[in-house]
Amino acid sequence: MDNESFQQVLSAVRHLVRTEVIPCEDEIEETDAIPPRVRTLATDMGLFGYALPAEHGGLGLSLSEDIRLAFEFGYTVPAFRSMFGTNNGIAGQVIAKFGTEQQRQLYLPRLAAGAIASFALTEAEAGSDPAGLRATARRQGSDWVINGRKRFITNAALADLLVVFARTDPNAKGAKGISAFIVDTTTPGVAIGPKDRKMGQAGAWTSEVSFDDVRVDASRLLGGAEGGGFAAALTVLSRGRVHVAALCVGLAQRICDESVAYAAMNKQGGRPIGEYQLVQAMLAESHAELLAGRALVVDVATRYDAGEDTTVGPSSAKLFCSEMVNRVADRGVQVHGGMGYMRTTPVERFFRDARLYRIYEGTSEIQKLVIGRELVRKRQSSTEGR
Template sequence: MSGMDADVFAEVKDAVRRLVREVVVPREEEIDLDDRIPDELRSAAAEMGLFGYALPEEHGGLGVSMSEDVQLAFEFGYTTPAFRSLFGTNNGIAGQVIARFGSEEQKKAYLPRLAAGELIGSFALTEAEAGSDPAGLRTTARRDGDGWVITGGKRYITNAPIADLFVVFARSDPQEKGGRGISSFVVDATAPGVTVGPHDKKMGQSGAWTAEVFFDDVRVPADALIGEEGRGYAKALTVLSRGRLHIAALCVGMAQRVLDESVAYAATAKQGGAPIGRFQLVQAMIAETHAELLAARSMVLDVAARYDSGEDTSVGPSSAKLFCSEMVGRATDRAVQVHGGLGYLRTTPVERFYRDARLYRLYEGTSEVQKVIIGGALLRAAGMPKP
C-alpha cells in the first residue's frame, strides 16, 4: 500500500499530535470519571478525518499505509485509549472487512459514511465460547428465501452501544468445524431482533464502550453477505492482523506517555530535600522503560514496512502485539512505582494508564494466542506437519 504524499502525511500527523496533546489530554480525567467521550471531541475527530484515515481514498478516507497507520497510532496512544476507540472500529476491524472484501455496492453504501463519522461500525466476532479461537462460534446464519436469518449472541463488542451497523460473523454451514463455514454480514443496528445490552463496567479504558449484542432471528437481505460465503473467518484473520500491529503501536504511544510522566515527576518531586531522580534505582526504572520503548518503536516501524511490502502480514504483527503489549504493562507498572503513593491515587495519570494497559494483553488475541500463532507458523515453515 503506497499511502499518502509525505508532506501531506506530515501535516496530518502534526495536526493529530496537536489535537491529542492540546485538546484530549486535558480532558482525560473527565473522560475517565464520566465514562464517555465528549461530543465536541467526537466532532473534532470527524472534522480531521480520523473516522476514515485508514479507509480507501476513493471512498472518502485518507488511505494511509500500515507504516503511516502506526505513526498515527503512536500519537493516539499518548492519551486515553477511549479516544482512539471511538473511531478505531471504523478504520480497523469493521471498516476494513467492507473495504477489502465488500462488493462495490457495499463499499459505496457504507465507506463514505463511515469515513465521515456519520456511521459507527462495530465488529461482532467474539462470543462467550469463541474468543481468540473461532471453533466455538455459535451464532448461526441460515438461508431463508433469498435472504438470511441470523441468531446468536456476541460479547465484549467495542462501540456496540453507539453502533449504526455491525459486521457480524456467523456459522453459515453447520457441517463445517473450526474456522470453516463462517460467513460475515453487514447488519443494521436498528434491524428487528437486534438488541444491545448495557455497556460493560470495566477495569480501565473508561469511555470506550463495549457490550453484549443479541441477534434474535434477524432477517437480512442476500446482499448483506460480505464476500464469499463460508470465508468469513479468513477475512477476520486478515483484518485482525492489521489490528494487532495497530494495537502494538498504541502501546508504544502509551509507554512514551508514562515515561514522560515519570521523568517529569522524578525531576521535580523531592524526598529528603532532593529530587527523587537523584536516586539511581529511580533512574534505573526510567532507563529500562526508555530502552524497551526504543526497541518497541523500532520493531513496530520495521514490521509495518514488511506488512506494506507483503513480506509478512501475520507473524510479524503477532510478535509486535505480543512484545509491545507486555512491554507497556511493565512500563506502566514502573511508572506507578516511580510516583510512589501518588501513583496509586485515582487522579494521577499513571494510575489510569496502569489500568488501561491491562486490556492490551487480552484483546485482538491474547498474548498466549500470539505465541501459538508465532510458534506454529515458524515450525510449519520448517516442515513440521500439522497435527
C-alpha cells in the first residue's frame, strides 16, 4: 500500500477509535461484548483483513504498518482489537504463510470479509511449552480424525474457523510430529465451551474447545503436509509478539494521557496535583518508558520486515513493552489516588486489562528464554565458523 493510502487508513482508524469505541468503553465493560454497530464499522473499514494479502481480499499491510495501526487499537479497550486480531495475526497469518494456494484462496477472502478465525494451540498442560500438546489427529482413509481439548482460545465462541494444532505422529517427541488443520466450527464433534470469566479485557472472549472424533478431509491439513505445524506456529507467534508490543504502547499512551489530564486538573491543598514533584516524577517515568517502547517497536518491526531479525527483536519488544505498560498502569492508578481504585475510572480498568499482556503470546519468562538462548546460539555459531 502506498503511503498516502495508508495514511488515510490510519486516520480513519484513529477517528473510529476516538469517536465510536472510546465512548462505548463502559458499555463493553458492563456487557462483556462489542456492540454490533462497532463490529459493522470495523468490517466495513476492512479491519478483519488489513494484514492479509491484498490478492486474497486484505489490505496487505507490512508489519511496520501493522504496528502503527496497533498503536491506535491499543488506545482503547483491548476487546476492540481482539475482535479481528486473530484474523490478521496468528490464525490468518498461518494460513497466508503456510497454507496451500487452494487454502489461501478458499479461507483468506472469508476472513477479510468478516468471518472470524481462532488459533487453537494452547492446552491446559501445554501453554508456555506448546510442544507438549496432547491433541491428536490420526489418519483414517483419506480423512483425519482429531481428538483433544484446547484452552483459552480467543474468539472461539465467535469463530467460523479454527486452526487446530494436533500431534499426527504419536511416536515423535516434543515439537516434532505436530501438524495444523483448518476446521469449521460447525463440524460434528467440535464443542465450544462458555466464555471464560476473566480479570480484565471484557468483551474479548476466550473459551475451551473440545474435539471428539472430529473428521476432516485431507484438504484441511495446513500446507498439505504433515509435521510442519510447530514451526509454523512459532513463525506467526513471533510476528504477533511485535503486534502485542505495539498494543502495549498504545495502552500506555492512553494511560499517560488520562494521568496527565487528571494531574493537571485535580486539586489537593488548593493546587493541581500535577504541580507536586512526586506526581511529576511518576508522569515523567511513564512518559520516558512509553517513548522507549514506541521506538523499540518501530525499530523491531522495520528489522522484521527486512528479514534481519525475526526472533530476538520480537521477543525483546514483547518483553519490554508488556512489562512497561504494567508499570505505567500501576503509576496511573497511583496518580489518580483513591479515584484510581474506582471502577468508574478508566485507569482502573486498564490496570486489569494490562496484566494479560505479560502472559499471552508467550509469557515474559518465555521471552527471556527465547532471547537468551538465541543470543548464545548465535555467538556459538559465529565462533564455530572461524
